[in-house]
Amino acid sequence: MLNLGLIEYARAMDVQRKVHREVTCGNSCDTLIVCEHPPVITFGRASKKSSLLVSEKAIRERGIEFCLTDRGGDVTYHGPGQAVFYPVFDLKGLKKDLHFFLRLLEESVIRPLRENFGLNAYRRQGMTGVWVGPYKVGFIGIGVRNWVTYHGISLNISVDIDPFSLIRPCGLDLKVGTMSNFFKDEISFKKICDMIVENIKQLVCEKGSFDEFLREPED
């Protein structure tokens, strides 16, 4: 695990590319990068112009960076208080299946939210991500090269969700939520990150139980 703390998006991408090269060459084992980003809106490969509700200039004037990126998916927002997980994993040693890996990432967040926080976290059929009630709290977009993954999943923990109003997250009209909305008391960012890291490790070890990741959505 590599914890980068609060790091600019572009710098984190540089680290991720370097780690990806090392994992691809077999010089490093699978590595999970964990970080937060200063405010940034990122455009994935599937992004549409209509997903941006204000101009790029207006975004920058609010102190939010704007980056084009090479992950799957549409537009999203990252900011302090949102945990971002970039698993650089060789799927050749796990399962060469993008669907499986997307479901694994969802599950890594759903389990702790349900089991440790009592939240009704779930996935929606035909969609990718994690919801609590009507709110989407987990966002996913990945890339794969030589069957080694990059990019990953972000979870809103205590992030200011107002900047999501500048975009159509994932190209959809979504209600976005953050975990702190569901609790009166402050929740520990580090504790949640640690739980998700543990769940990712555990799920990777449980790679045989594929069916569980594909269970019917519960919304």
Place this chain on the structure above:
Amino acid sequence: MSTVKVYLPELGEGIAKATISYWYAEEGATVVEGSDLVEVSTDKAVFNVPAPCSGTLTQVVAHEGEVVGVGAVLAMVEEDTVSDSEEEEV
């Protein structure tokens, strides 16, 4: 010289198609085995299809923006071959 077809590989359970999102090389370009040749996208993932051999990208069959099915031919690569005389020198 032989022509090698580049196919859209199996990407995972239930993934029947993908969109061609980016060609790393143009027709006529030299490509190296294992290097990125074309990027394809599904809803939430991008996948880089590598060149199957070293040689020349002679034909792009599926163009950017096209949706293609698993197993579809994406391109043709004319494989570099070592001539008999060159082999003898090696």
